[in-house]
């Protein structure tokens with residue numbers, strides 16, 4: 001699968017498909033929002049999502065909706081697992097539009113003093129996040145993760161997080177948006193090198209291991225429809241390389257439904273209130289299903305590593 005960006009053309013400059021607020025081309029953050037049942041998307045995003053889902057259904061592969069729903073359940077379990085390790089501060093990188101069970105709501109269920117930084121490239125995502133997820137222990141940042149210093153050198157981030165204490169680093173369904181040429185491994189290394197041993201790294205990433213044909217078709221669709229970012233399915237070995245300098249916790253690098261299903265405890269009871277009396281968002285969708293049950297993604301590999 002090609003993993004280099006196409007040569008830049010006139011379309012790519014200005015408000016072209018690589019530009020996050022462009023409404024003439026499908027945008028990854030808005031598509032994900034649509035797949036999670038959100039309203040922050042345009043017709044171009046909904047059509048792109050439905051084209052992708054129809055294509056995947058035709059070849060019996062899991063859809064984006066499956067992956068998105070499952071990803072939010074996985075996020076909850078991964079954050080809870082990190083909280084169980086004593087981690088109380090989180091960098092949620094490529095966090096997406098505020099949606100069901102956001103990281104700070106999951107963390108504050110255990111400890112209202114937990115601190116969370118949300119980072120996204122999309123300025124509309126960041127504006128929504130700043131408006132909807134504001135709080136004393138939350139920072140939202142509009143930044144490009146391809147330049148980690150935009151995050152690590154940011155004053156608000158450094159004021160909120162104590163880099164002398166362990167940090168939970170979350171790249172959930174984000175790194176497959178970066179081309180090989182952009183060196184996503186170097187991006188992860190920059191965050192690894194900024195945190196102390198005992199910090200945790202959580203990744204969920206599209207893989208071509210199980211369904212190479214679906215992986216290739218999905219990538220090609222993102223190129224043909226000029227999605228704002230590609231979807232690059234990588235091999236298990238390439239995904240494992242993100243964990244260099246970390247030791248994977250049990251059960252290792254597995255499909256999302258196989259990752260600690262016993263931690264399933266979703267924030268999804270309508271009318272629930274958190275400790276401050278605010279209603280918590282409903283985590284929709286079914287709990288994890290084993291791949292092969294008709295839903296559940298066998299096109300993602302995920303894991304959590306602890307920094308050595």
Ligand SMILES: C[S@@+](CC[C@H](N)C(=O)[O-])C[C@H]1O[C@@H](n2cnc3c(N)ncnc32)[C@H](O)[C@@H]1O
Pocket residue numbers: 028029032071072075093094095096097119120121122125143144145146171172173174177229
């Ligand atoms: C598929 S969404 C995943 C959202 C969220 N992590 C989740 O699992 O629900 C990927 C997000 O990564 C963001 N993103 C893509 N490239 C990025 C970059 N270079 N820097 C920061 N964010 C980026 C997109 O804007 C989008 O919101």
